[in-house]
Amino acid sequence: MKPQIFSLKFGINTCYIIKGEGTIMIDGGPSKAREKFKKYLIQYSINPNEIKLVVLTHADFDHSGSAGAIREITGAKIAVHENDRAILEEGRFNFPPGVTAWGKISHAIFEPLLKKIPIPPQKADIILNNEDYPLSDFGIDGRIIYTPGHTAGHVSVLMDNGDLFAGCLAHNIRLFTPGPRLPIYAEDIEQIKKSWKLVIDQGATMIYPGHGKPFHIDSIIKYL
Ligand SMILES: [Zn+2]
Numbered sequence: 001m002k003p004q005i006f007s008l009k010f011g012i013n014t015c016y017i018i019k020g021e022g023t024i025m026i027d028g029g030p031s032k033a034r035e036k037f038k039k040y041l042i043q044y045s046i047n048p049n050e051i052k053l054v055v056l057t058h059a060d061f062d063h064s065g066s067a068g069a070i071r072e073i074t075g076a077k078i079a080v081h082e083n084d085r086a087i088l089e090e091g092r093f094n095f096p097p098g099v100t101a102w103g104k105i106s107h108a109i110f111e112p113l114l115k116k117i118p119i120p121p122q123k124a125d126i127i128l129n130n131e132d133y134p135l136s137d138f139g140i141d142g143r144i145i146y147t148p149g150h151t152a153g154h155v156s157v158l159m160d161n162g163d164l165f166a167g168c169l170a171h172n173i174r175l176f177t178p179g180p181r182l183p184i185y186a187e188d189i190e191q192i193k194k195s196w197k198l199v200i201d202q203g204a205t206m207i208y209p210g211h212g213k214p215f216h217i218d219s220i221i222k223y224l
């Protein structure tokens, strides 16, 4: 059975619900996304209790701010990589530095504004490490793979059919880039290129980024 994919947009962030035999969610959106999340569940006819897991691609405020609220609504577990755990659990503001000209400028513009948004500390339920984490127990034909670079604890979800839920391994939103590109913010851009090689080797084809629309991997290969 081909899994169904539902997009949930929260401002500039896109989270995804993947429904195979079981149902999981990719990323928890920014703070204060609770009401909009509930509306999406109604819109997509998804029973809150179906969602058993929220995989945080990383713990930056815009990807994790409502994870705790989503757990309250659904009962899902929250999974985060051990290297990003403290950011999540301390409610720490984390915004990787700009690595392109616009990345640097926009970082300087956005940071003082974004810093004011309160971030709730949220406990993780599942701590990921550098090993693949199979999702079969959650009824999903895929696995979580460690793809560091944007943050030290960045992960992606690679489905057996080649769909890759890539968080900030790429950006594809006008505010950031004119098309699918490497992210404009990163702790280690060279590491990101290594992570891309890994996911390409493992068969990634369609990319579902945390910012912007899905795209085929061919459109990013030239930037690696
Ligand atoms: Zn980020």
Ligand SMILES: [Zn+2]
Binding pocket: 060, 062, 063, 168, 210, 211
């Ligand atoms: Zn982000």
